[in-house]
Amino acid sequence: MHATDDEQPRDLRTRQKLATREAIGAAALRLAIEQGPEGLALVRVRDIAEAAGVSPRTYNNYFSSREEAICAFQADRARRLGRILRARPADEPLEDALTAAVIEHATPPPDRAGLRMIMETPELEGEALKAFTMAERPLAEAIAERTGTDPDRDLFPNVVAAAVAAAVRVAGRHWVTGDGSEPFADVLRRALAHVLPPTPPQND
Secondary structure, three states: OOOOHHHHHHHHHHHHHHHHHHHHHHHHHHHHHHOHHHHHHOOOEEEEHHHHOOOHHHHHHHHOOHHHHOOOOHHHHHHHHHHHHHHOOOOOOHHHHHHHHHHHHHOOOOHHHHHHHHHHHHHHHHHHHHHHHHHHHHHHHHHHHHOOOOOOOHHHHHHHHHHHHHHHHHHHHHHHOOOOOOOHHHHHHHHHHHHOOOOOOOOO
């Protein structure tokens, strides 16, 4: 089935918007790393916009704060997790499907310097935490579909989604503060092994 003429430009616009958002986010993170945690206030909107090749007005169309722009890659990755889980084989055990989805969502691994910058700066860590919290609902809905539970009534999908988000955050902190010898995917697997139940309880 071919896209109609009306659909093609819309798809192109979507790709262009995503590319612009990624460019702004990458520029913001790069400037933040250059300034360091103590110099976050020196990262100005006009500098981010210039580095990304856009106008300050365009920047304001995508982000409401420097912190949001700097953490954009975290937010975008977190939102993908529910979609990735839905794409896993339906007969795959929940524990395996969630682990594979998290590994895929973290591939390629994040920039260590960028992730360390975010985790060492309270304002940025708070923004990243907000991104993960917002991603919990779509992940819980994907878990509910896979397990035949109700995200509005059952604790199971919501608790598992929150536990997965927490495990990913803890794994990220462990990875950036370590010596870098262990691949991020392996750290994620170890963290998830502590929180993932194989099946939902029958009386939830």
